[in-house]
Amino acid sequence: MKHLQTVTDFKYKALNWANQFDVCCFLDSNQYNQAYSEFDFLLAADFQFELKSSSRNSFDDLKAFYEAHQQWVFGFFSYDLKNQIEDLTSNNRDELDFPNLYFFVPKYLIAYKDGIEKVLIGHDSVLNEIENFEKIPSKQSGKLEIKSRLSEAEYLTKIDSLKEHISRGDIYEINFCQEFFAEHAEINPLETFEALNRLSPTPFAGFFKVNEHYILSATPERFLCKRGNKLISQPIKGTAKRSLDPAEDEAIKYALRGDIKEQTENVMIVDLVRHDLTKSAVKGSVKVEELFGIYTFAQVHQMISTISCQLNPEIHFIDAIKNAFPMGSMTGAPKIKAMQLIEQYEETKRGIYSGSFGCINPNGDFDFNVVIRSILYNSESKYLSFQVGGAITYQCNAKKEYEECLLKASAILKVLGD
Template sequence: MNNAEINVFKQKALQWAASFEVCCCLDSNQYSDPYTQYDCLIAIGNDQTLSAPAGNAFQQLHSFYEEHKDWMFGLLSYELKNEVEDLSSQHTDQLNFPDLFFFVPTYLIALQGDEIKVIKGANSIIETIHRIDLDRPIAKSNLKIENRFDKETYIATVEKLKSHIKRGDIYEVNFCQEFFANHAKINPLAVYNKLNALSPTPFAGFFKIYDHYILSATPERFLCKRGNRLISQPIKGTAKRSSNAVEDEQIKIALKSNIKEQAENVMIVDLVRNDLTKSAVQGSVKVDELFGIYTFPQVHQMISTISCELNPSIHFIDAIKNTFPMGSMTGAPKIKAMQLIDAYEKSKRGAFSGSFGCISPTGDFDFNVIIRSILYNASEHYLSFQVGGAITYAANAEAEYEECMLKASAILKVLS
């Protein structure tokens, strides 16, 4: 099958998957990546399900994996921080995603290059999918998008956070703001397809949990395991694209050598190294790439890669817990940064800045970071997305606000 035929099959498979109560699609959009096993995985239907609130959710996931030792796909909400550390959340939550949700799929389809492989279920489902008439609904939405912060309040809040940095409370904090719509009625799959077409990214995904949807164009990997190796790839550092090729290349070069962006990035690299040390064979944590510049449709990003060898005495679920939530979405020191996030942000993060992904029967896994993502509660007709950035001593509040608007641009375009 050629690329066009594979893409049509993917669209049909996702349409079929979305007719089930639970499904998850993880799509690399064929970005080249040494750690990705398949271009696309589509998990359909739920044979077994685990939904757990923060408290002992990671222990329940440990038991769930040991009981089934099968492919499983799932969500780790940011609110699991309250289990990992002695923290709480003061804000109300209008999305109400589960803190932790995993399922063993009835059917699992993998796409790799020009091949389609049925990992779970009868091969006859390929013919079932081929016969589907592809719907082409327009992702039209009559939404009134509101913002929890106006520009002046956002800038004033950044200045308050900088005062914490000057006082020595933190070095860096990831500060986010929510855009939302009440009375929202959308076709989630049509909106996801539009988002993925406009902004294809290596860790994109469509996740349906009954009447809850994550429509994600995230470029960031949280953590993956390949054999006995753990790999984390935090993003810190963003620059807008230019339609002029020469100017675009100059922007890339400027990002690579930007002292402020490097400082943001290296703080989080140090934090990730520290997190990985809790699960690593002593002396095995290393930085494989520092300040790598990667290009996406809307932005250039600075991405670093840190890896380690997993200590054989530590279960891989505990390795996930030991690094959660990801440093790129919290700050340093991590616990104080999370306390300030809850004090100064105006929305509960919930699924946002958490993670979703998959675990294989052998215990390999790959999880993304839920950014550049639309979250939708269909029964409450509530739609939300959040954007943010790293606030450091050198941060310019006005520039940080503009970076937020840049990060929001693709989603606002999709929803307009």
């Protein structure tokens, strides 16, 4: 088995090699011992076939695309595909202009597991190409002026309004997000991702490039995966800041585990996910495998629950993705009303943020993350954006929710030099 440092060296060499192509996708578990993950990392580069869909039937387009090729496919789902599933709209500002859905069959696919790299698509000679690839010198990134779409006062006012909706019984919980952005932004996307992935390694991290569009993600959250006939979802609800003092850090972790407010938020989303999975499940097979699990990452402790079911053989697995989309952890409950209020109160179209990217293998197994803790960048318009949010319940403290947003943004802000 190779030493970890060698693994890291190979990983970033391979990613630099892949970045020469117009399209590539890198999915990295960062050596987290994450159940259901098949590989330590996957790297797909260049494309044989691609699907870019903004039609009214993007999920059906993907189904036809997958059935036509029955090969590894990598891609992403925009949050705004919600409008194809329910009677909803997205009319807020969008400076990034990502497609609603994009998938590709790669020309090259490299998998890494337990110290061994393997070429799944392409010739083994590609490993020599990677080893001998000379990194292209990058232009120095310019100074970014990062702005917030909402002032703190505006944020607090919106939270008060949302709590009024909760008190009226319109919703029980809503995931409310705000955008940070930079115009005229010149960054090296690959170097920025590498810095983010080193500072904040997470089990569902990734780099996705489609021409001028980039996703640089340090997400800790799995949306949905399929292994055989089993579907698994692992929503996150509950966050606590870490401490450098080990005893205090352990106390914070213990307090999060017993925090009634965080448990309340978490269980509401667990119920919503159970409901979403029921649409695709063998009757009686939906179960909560873990409730209120506490997992530790570089900046935060998170409360994560695991819900699973057996996939009904009459349901196509892409329909199972559609039935659970968008993920409940990023909407709220009841789901449709929460999404209507998200559109009403947020300032920015979510697009890829709180959408998902990942891959489907030739057997129909798949793994998709939740696009949070992620930088989105359009290198043509030079617009950079990242959003952060949290669960709003009647018991929440608006000021603390604002501070939690800044905590979630801290790794990105540090990487961007702000």
